[in-house]
Amino acid sequence: MTLAVSLPTSDADPFGHAVLEDPIPFHAALRAAGPVVHLTRYDVHAFARYEQVHAALRDWQGFQSAAGVGLANFRVEKPWRPPSLLLEADPPHHDAPRRVLQKILGPRALRKLREGWTADAEALVEEVLTEHGPEFDAVTRLAEVFPLRVFPDAVGIPAAGRENLLPYGDHLFNAFGPPNDLVEKGASRIGELSAWTNAQCARDVLAPAGFGADIWAAADRGEITREQAPLVVRSLLSAGVDTTVHGLSAVLYAFASNPDQWVRLRAEPGAARVAFDEAVRWESPVQTFFRTTTRDIEVGGHVIPDGHKVLLFLGAANRDPERWGSRADEFDLGRDPSGHVGFGMGLHQCVGQHVARLEAESLLTALARRVAAIDLAGPAVRHHNNTLRAWESMPVRVTPA
Numbered sequence: 001m002t003l004a005v006s007l008p009t010s011d012a013d014p015f016g017h018a019v020l021e022d023p024i025p026f027h028a029a030l031r032a033a034g035p036v037v038h039l040t041r042y043d044v045h046a047f048a049r050y051e052q053v054h055a056a057l058r059d060w061q062g063f064q065s066a067a068g069v070g071l072a073n074f075r076v077e078k079p080w081r082p083p084s085l086l087l088e089a090d091p092p093h094h095d096a097p098r099r100v101l102q103k104i105l106g107p108r109a110l111r112k113l114r115e116g117w118t119a120d121a122e123a124l125v126e127e128v129l130t131e132h133g134p135e136f137d138a139v140t141r142l143a144e145v146f147p148l149r150v151f152p153d154a155v156g157i158p159a160a161g162r163e164n165l166l167p168y169g170d171h172l173f174n175a176f177g178p179p180n181d182l183v184e185k186g187a188s189r190i191g192e193l194s195a196w197t198n199a200q201c202a203r204d205v206l207a208p209a210g211f212g213a214d215i216w217a218a219a220d221r222g223e224i225t226r227e228q229a230p231l232v233v234r235s236l237l238s239a240g241v242d243t244t245v246h247g248l249s250a251v252l253y254a255f256a257s258n259p260d261q262w263v264r265l266r267a268e269p270g271a272a273r274v275a276f277d278e279a280v281r282w283e284s285p286v287q288t289f290f291r292t293t294t295r296d297i298e299v300g301g302h303v304i305p306d307g308h309k310v311l312l313f314l315g316a317a318n319r320d321p322e323r324w325g326s327r328a329d330e331f332d333l334g335r336d337p338s339g340h341v342g343f344g345m346g347l348h349q350c351v352g353q354h355v356a357r358l359e360a361e362s363l364l365t366a367l368a369r370r371v372a373a374i375d376l377a378g379p380a381v382r383h384h385n386n387t388l389r390a391w392e393s394m395p396v397r398v399t400p401a
């Protein structure tokens, strides 16, 4: 006879300020509790171990996205904006827009951007050192500035109004969580921000060359419809800014708090790419996502009923000692971070990951050339978001090389 083991529960709030400030102990407790945990506060199931997070991300048939990848169930509630054709869709609808973006954002297509982005990164580092000297805020002077200089240009949107991109994204990523104070804080401006973002997706607003124009050209070729094109452009503007800003903040924090690893990077500048992936594993700028079960699903002797939301803790999976070893909590350039789920996994895996890596590689390479040491000059301050692990400010002191 087998003993029925009761489903582990947690009444903690993953979207409360205590957990958002430092989720690491909460993640460890969730992993220890079992392969699946019931979060009583929201009546959702949660996976925090690498094995289950990885498996759920790959099983798009059992864990659908079309009911929304936030807490809200689109089968029950109306989404706050028209759903994304990529993120909030399953095959077969998902596939044509995905194929279009995958080609436009693929490594081959990005080759023509590398030279310019490298030069832009060198100019930015020079500018920061000249204007601010050796002490500056790495979030507001580097991590926010670099993506906002290169990415909207690459998409081809006009210069005016670009300051809307970060607050639009901040609200979007908050809105995947519960309707808490963070969502309320963004609510008053979201009408205006959405209207501006949507307006940038029109063909005649976009530059004649760029990712936006490429999407419209794919519509001309019949690869997607003309009705789909503006929503695919919206996906770039939604997913491409806050994620890379916080990804760059993460890798800058990783180095500022691990000076030995900066020495290692400078000795081996080709390691910038893998350093970024290790930082994405270590910090997991995108912390969580939901899926919705499409049938009863058994996990560790428990049944998650059809139609239930499951919260996937990417950040917890990325530090699971069962997968990453006893030093999972260390940022280590000697590690092979491949297989991390910081960009997701399976058919929704980040389509912009090559863009993100190119931004990071450009900035880290420029910094490594110009800066011998980078240290925290004061306490770094977290920015709380329901989905993103982010920094508000990060005072650093650099030693010019």
Ligand code: EJD
Residues within 6 Å of the ligand: 084, 085, 086, 087, 234, 235, 236, 238, 239, 243, 286
């Ligand atoms: C996202 C986790 C969209 C969209 C796509 C992806 C994200 C957000 C929005 C980036 C999710 O298609 O609008 S990291």
